[in-house]
Amino acid sequence: EAQVTQNPRYLITVTGKKLTVTCSQNMNHEYMSWYRQDPGLGLRQIYYSMNVEVTDKGDVPEGYKVSRKEKRNFPLILESPSPNQTSLYFCASSEQGEVADTQYFGPGTRLTVL
């Protein structure tokens, strides 16, 4: 089944403790991205990747890192999480990231930073 998977689905952590949220897709997509969703603010893009080893900042990149060493994986790294990073995170992928492409979203990771 074609899908985007994320792990963990739920995470409660404390300020400053490094964490990684994994994202994997099995559709051989070139383009992957991370979004966060907050009440009243909608979904906002954090980082994106056009291809392996090619990543760039989205609209809200502060406090996050990403890497794209393999086509299928695009982990989101929070080196020193803070409470304002408490949010619902979605990973997405599409064939090329072009305007007509369909984006496929993962199920989400709900992160709470205490």
Add this chain to the structure above:
Amino acid sequence: DAKTTQPNSMESNEEEPVHLPCNHSTISGTDYIHWYRQLPSQGPEYVIHGLTSNVNNRMASLAIAEDRKSSTLILHRATLRDAAVYYCILRGWNSGNTPLVFGKGTRLSVIA
């Protein structure tokens, strides 16, 4: 990115058609109109997209006004499973990144 305007909420009876409107008066000639929906506790899900002509797929139909300043997502027979937030999104060519820019969307309630 050009903006879209949608009603905050709509209600429909089960098994009746639903027409979800979207205004996008500042759309440019190369902007695609995308619709996604988000069911409770799930990630956004693609519904349909189009450029100029009306489009149909197994989930819905998209009717695009002749001047492209508005569009309507049509669910032909609403089911309880269609209760979700529906987002109308314009996506235009931009060198490199073309993220989906989600607004507030329309929350659709379906009554049994």
